Amino acid sequence: MSDLSKIPIHTEKHAPEEARTNPLAGVFDELVRFAQSRSMYMLHYCTGCGAIELPPAMTSRFDMERLGIQPMVTPRQADILLVTGYVSVKTLKRIILTYEQMPSPKYVIGICSCTVNGGMYWQSYATAKKLSEYLPVDLYIAGCMPRPEAVIEGMRALMANIQSGETEPWKDYYQRYDYYLGNQQHLFGDNWQTPTDVIGQAQHYGLAGPETEGEHTRILQQYQQPLVAHKLRLK
Amino acid sequence: MRPENYQAQSHPPSNEYELFIGPNHPGIEGNYAFKLKLHGDVVLAGKADGGYLHRGFEKLMEGRLWIQNIALVPRICVPDPVPMEVTYSMAVEDLCGLEVPERAQWLRVLQLELSRIAAHLFTFGGHAATTGMYTTSYWGIADRDLILDLFEALTGGRVYHIFNIPGGTRRDVPPGFLEQVSQTLDYLESRLPDYDNLLFTNQVFITRAKDVGAMTQEQALEWGVTGPNLRATGLAFDVRRDDPYLVYEQLEFDVPTEAAGDAWARAMVRRAELKQSFRILRQVIERLPSIGGPVRAPIPNPLAWNVPAGETYARVESSKGELAYYAVSNGGDKPYRVHVRGPSSMHAVQVLEWLAEGARLEDVAQIMFSLDACPPEVDR
Ligand code: SF4
Numbered sequence: 001m002s003d004l005s006k007i008p009i010h011t012e013k014h015a016p017e018e019a020r021t022n023p024l025a026g027v028f029d030e031l032v033r034f035a036q037s038r039s040m041y042m043l044h045y046c047t048g049c050g051a052i053e054l055p056p057a058m059t060s061r062f063d064m065e066r067l068g069i070q071p072m073v074t075p076r077q078a079d080i081l082l083v084t085g086y087v088s089v090k091t092l093k094r095i096i097l098t099y100e101q102m103p104s105p106k107y108v109i110g111i112c113s114c115t116v117n118g119g120m121y122w123q124s125y126a127t128a129k130k131l132s133e134y135l136p137v138d139l140y141i142a143g144c145m146p147r148p149e150a151v152i153e154g155m156r157a158l159m160a161n162i163q164s165g166e167t168e169p170w171k172d173y174y175q176r177y178d179y180y181l182g183n184q185q186h187l188f189g190d191n192w193q194t195p196t197d198v199i200g201q202a203q204h205y206g207l208a209g210p211e212t213e214g215e216h217t218r219i220l221q222q223y224q225q226p227l228v229a230h231k232l233r234l235k
Numbered sequence: 236m237r238p239e240n241y242q243a244q245s246h247p248p249s250n251e252y253e254l255f256i257g258p259n260h261p262g263i264e265g266n267y268a269f270k271l272k273l274h275g276d277v278v279l280a281g282k283a284d285g286g287y288l289h290r291g292f293e294k295l296m297e298g299r300l301w302i303q304n305i306a307l308v309p310r311i312c313v314p315d316p317v318p319m320e321v322t323y324s325m326a327v328e329d330l331c332g333l334e335v336p337e338r339a340q341w342l343r344v345l346q347l348e349l350s351r352i353a354a355h356l357f358t359f360g361g362h363a364a365t366t367g368m369y370t371t372s373y374w375g376i377a378d379r380d381l382i383l384d385l386f387e388a389l390t391g392g393r394v395y396h397i398f399n400i401p402g403g404t405r406r407d408v409p410p411g412f413l414e415q416v417s418q419t420l421d422y423l424e425s426r427l428p429d430y431d432n433l434l435f436t437n438q439v440f441i442t443r444a445k446d447v448g449a450m451t452q453e454q455a456l457e458w459g460v461t462g463p464n465l466r467a468t469g470l471a472f473d474v475r476r477d478d479p480y481l482v483y484e485q486l487e488f489d490v491p492t493e494a495a496g497d498a499w500a501r502a503m504v505r506r507a508e509l510k511q512s513f514r515i516l517r518q519v520i521e522r523l524p525s526i527g528g529p530v531r532a533p534i535p536n537p538l539a540w541n542v543p544a545g546e547t548y549a550r551v552e553s554s555k556g557e558l559a560y561y562a563v564s565n566g567g568d569k570p571y572r573v574h575v576r577g578p579s580s581m582h583a584v585q586v587l588e589w590l591a592e593g594a595r596l597e598d599v600a601q602i603m604f605s606l607d608a609c610p611p612e613v614d615r
Contacts, residue, residue, distance in 0.1 A: 120306065125294070127290055
């Protein structure tokens with residue numbers, strides 16, 4: 001196999017933003033945000049029991065589609081990542097892989113008390129307790145489990161935030177990648193790797209800050225391995 | 236012309252490949268993964284990959300009081316939580332020698348059957364969606380919500396009720412509740428012809444589901460298949476009838492079976508069971524007002540409840556199959572060991588792997604949904 005790690009990563013920065021002189025720029029931004037908030041595709045990762053209240057919220061009775069929110073099946077086309085309940089360590093790896101594949105701007109909603117603080121599995125050996133230590137969470141919908149009305153109410157709150165331009169935790173993931181990566185490494189071990197080059201992306205978007213790189217990202221390089229195709233492992 | 240650095244490489248034949256389905260995939264029931272090895276679109280081998288929902292229930296239960304575990308057990312199987320509470324309560328009652336008042340037993344049957352209807356409606360929706368018929372899932376889930384409304388009126392919770400405790404139930408039915416149940420049953424019964432038109436007599440569904448994921452009765456027995464999946468192979472075995480618990484002995488109902496053992500037969504058995512649940516519920520509505528007495532036997536202070544040492548095995552028929560609890564007490568206020576025998580741990584692992592072999596790729600999701608496997612219960 002070819003050694004993909006030798007392919008240079010495009011790390012050139014964008015030209016610094018020029019001062020916007022068009023008097024209509026503000027209006028245009030607002031229009032974009034309005035459109036963004038009214039057409040949201042959510043990827044509902046059914047991590048836990050809270051997922052059972054999503055089918056009612058999406059189907060005939062509560063009908064989320066009224067708000068312009070539709071389920072989407074692939075991370076590459078989704079805007080919102082719904083984490084519906086407790087996350088076991090094995091699931092959390094998949095959630096992070098999924099999150100990093102989503103295009104920005106992206107939003108994370110933690111449904112259920114279990115994503116806030118571990119909920120009733122606070123003493124379980126198998127679950128990660130606080131989702132916001134591993135991913136930037138926009139909004140929590142607490143409850144065990146939240147009713148469909150609460151889920152929809154949370155969605156509306158997110159829509160309002162997007163429209164007013166307040167919700168930008170996804171930038172936090174780039175700006176403080178070292179912190180998030182450190183927590184991930186603490187849980188999964190030092191050799192934890194994802195195929196996404198987050199630092200490269202941060203530089204590309206011009207979001208790299210002083211906390212993007214640090215002691216944890218240095219460990220990342222230490223364990224970096226070339227990508228190789230897996231052998232067929234089933235009999 | 237070939238580039239200079241061309242090197243011939245030997246590859247496995249390109250029509251043989253591996254495909255990962257899940258854990259985040261609409262064709263998978265919940266957070267569960269399945270690895271397939273395919274030749275074209277025929278599955279050569281499948282491997283179930285669970286553990287995404289593991290919370291260590293059996294260990295958690297050892298660290299909590301007997302009464303606290305009531306809040307924990309419904310989380311084991313989310314679409315059908317009532318049998319979990321009832322079976323656990325039955326196990327504790329058996330250990331303590333508690334006698335459950337008759338009215339509480341009828342109330343438990345009422346909840347068990349409502350929960351079965353809700354779970355079956357949910358399954359129809361999922362099964363239909365895997366064959367591309369989304370209307371059934373939209374209607375089925377909206378109709379299931381009516382049952383959840385009933386649960387809300389009775390217990391205050393939509394999905395998790397924490398209503399059955401060792402010794403009986405927490406409360407009695409609220410006024411007017413039985414009429415509400417009766418009206419909902421009327422409505423659901425009037426919907427059955429619609430579901431027939433949409434799904435069960437729909438040629439698309441019949442063509443897609445017949446002869447898919449078929450197993451024989453011998454295979455089913457060997458693999459530990461229970462519940463509707465076993466009855467779809469022609470064996471009329473139902474714990475409610477053959478090892479009656481609560482007041483099922485006094486109730487009249489049939490045990491529907493189908494002979495074919497394929498996905499279609501499993502759907503038809505569930506449909507027939509829906510009717511039997513309506514029948515049971517009507518009998519409960521008729522009998523319940525004439526049964527007086529308390530709904531809960533007096534229990535000791537639940538915070539300092541030392542359950543006598545011993546071991547027990549309690550089993551019920553849940554909507555997925557035979558569900559059982561094996562509980563051991565060493566005389567303390569917490570369980571020494573609780574083991575949950577869930578039906579899905581057989582259905583979603585080895586049965587699914589064996590049935591997927593030789594199936595076509597597009598049928599794998601259907602096989603999983605027709606087995607009505609419940610991933611949280613596999614992983615626990
Ligand atoms: S908060 Fe409750 S419903 Fe939600 S995942 Fe946790 S236990 Fe399940």
